[in-house]
Amino acid sequence: DAGITQSPRHKVTETGTPVTLRCHQTENHRYMYWYRQDPGHGLRLIHYSYGVKDTDKGEVSDGYSVSRSKTEDFLLTLESATSSQTSVYFCAIRGDGSTNYGYTFGSGTRLTVV
Amino acid sequence: AQSVTQLDSQVPVFEEAPVELRCNYSSSVSVYLFWYVQYPNQGLQLLLKYLSGSTLVESINGFEAEFNKSQTSFHLRKPSVHISDTAEYFCAVSGWGAQKLVFGQGTRLTINP
Numbered sequence: 560d561a562g563i564t565q566s567p568r569h570k571v572t573e574t575g576t577p578v579t580l581r582c583h584q585t586e587n588h589r590y591m592y593w594y595r596q597d598p599g600h601g602l603r604l605i606h607y608s609y610g611v612k613d614t615d616k617g618e619v620s621d622g623y624s625v626s627r628s629k630t631e632d633f634l635l636t637l638e639s640a641t642s643s644q645t646s647v648y649f650c651a652i653r654g655d656g657s658t659n660y661g662y663t664f665g666s667g668t669r670l671t672v673v
Numbered sequence: 674a675q676s677v678t679q680l681d682s683q684v685p686v687f688e689e690a691p692v693e694l695r696c697n698y699s700s701s702v703s704v705y706l707f708w709y710v711q712y713p714n715q716g717l718q719l720l721l722k723y724l725s726g727s728t729l730v731e732s733i734n735g736f737e738a739e740f741n742k743s744q745t746s747f748h749l750r751k752p753s754v755h756i757s758d759t760a761e762y763f764c765a766v767s768g769w770g771a772q773k774l775v776f777g778q779g780t781r782l783t784i785n786p
Contacts, residue, residue, distance in 0.1 A: 590772065599682070601763055601776040602717075609772060617773065649716065651774070660705065660724055662765075662774050664717040 562586040565650050565665035572672055578637040580668050582650030584630075590653035591633040592662070593617075593625060595646040602649060608633055640672045675700040675766045679777035686754055687785050694749040694780045696738075696764030706747040707765040707774070708738055717763065723747065734758075759784045 563584045572578050582591060590609055594602040594617075604617030606625040614625050622644060624636045637644055650665040680695040698704060708720040721732040728740040738749045747764060764777040 592774070594776075599778060601679075601778040602765075603776070604773055607773060615772075653774075661707070661719060661722055662767075663719070664709075666716040 563650060563652050563663055563665045565648075565668050567668060568666065569669045570671070572640050572670070574641060574672055575639050578640050578670065580635045580648055580650075580670070582633045582635070582665060584633075584652045586652055586654070586663075587630060588652040588654060589630075590655070591627065592651040592653070593623075593633070593635045594649045594651065595619065596649060596667075597646050605635065605648075637670075640670075642672050644670065645672045646670060675704065675768050675771065675773075675775045677764050677766050677775055677777035679762075679764050679780050681780050682778065683781045683783065685783045685785060688756055689753045691752050692750065692754050692758075692782065694762050694764075694782065696747045696749065696777060698745050698747065698764075698766045700745075700766060700768050702768045702770065704769065705767045706738075706740060707767075708732075708736070708747070708749050709763045709765060711761045711763065711779075713760070720749075720762070754782070754784050756784050756786065758782060 566581045592607040593605040596602050603619045608614045608627040626634045648668045651662045676699045678697045686692045706723040709717040710720045721730045723740045731737045736751045761779045761781045763779050767774045
């Protein structure tokens with residue numbers, strides 16, 4: 560989607576290896592989010608950020624860490640990937656204006672841990 | 674904290690028939706409500722949202738949803754569906770002042786010819 564890009568789009572990795580997913584925005588929004596999507600669970604929040612170096616946990620944060628050193632970039636790291644982390648990962652940004660309040664999602668990263 | 678329940682995991686309908694996808698939410702504060710659509714192998718697109726004002730909100734492709742505070746619902750409706758509406762639909766809620774968006778489990782809408 561315009562203003563937000565995720566990389567890579569697809570990745571296959573082995574159990575136990577570290578993996579980093581990147582989310583980049585050009586909207587200068589304060590809030591950024593990482594969700595995972597799994598069948599029957601909808602989207603569940605992993606971590607979010609409310610500013611540079613300001614982050615907090617979501618409902619499924621175990622096994623994940625994040626970093627935000629610049630407004631435009633939000634990184635999600637799987638320190639030691641497990642098969643249960645096979646999923647589709649979505650990044651989102653939030654606009655806070657009175658008319659543009661809402662969440663915009665990236666195209667997703669499909670991660671397979673073998 | 675907020676939570677969302679989408680009452681149907683799958684909804685099959687015939688083309689040109691009406692459809693309603695049900696969504697109920699729970700929140701101790703006022704809310705913003707959203708419907709997102711995900712077409713096969715694609716990301717999430719905002720379909721419509723309720724922030725304030727009129728409780729009936731509409732999308733450009735014929736969907737509408739009504740915010741019902743007393744019933745804590747935000748059901749999505751379309752009077753006549755098309756094959757191209759085949760997708761998964763997600764209801765989501767964010768509380769006023771909250772920092773997060775909470776999703777329901779999704780409803781897969783299948784249109785049969």
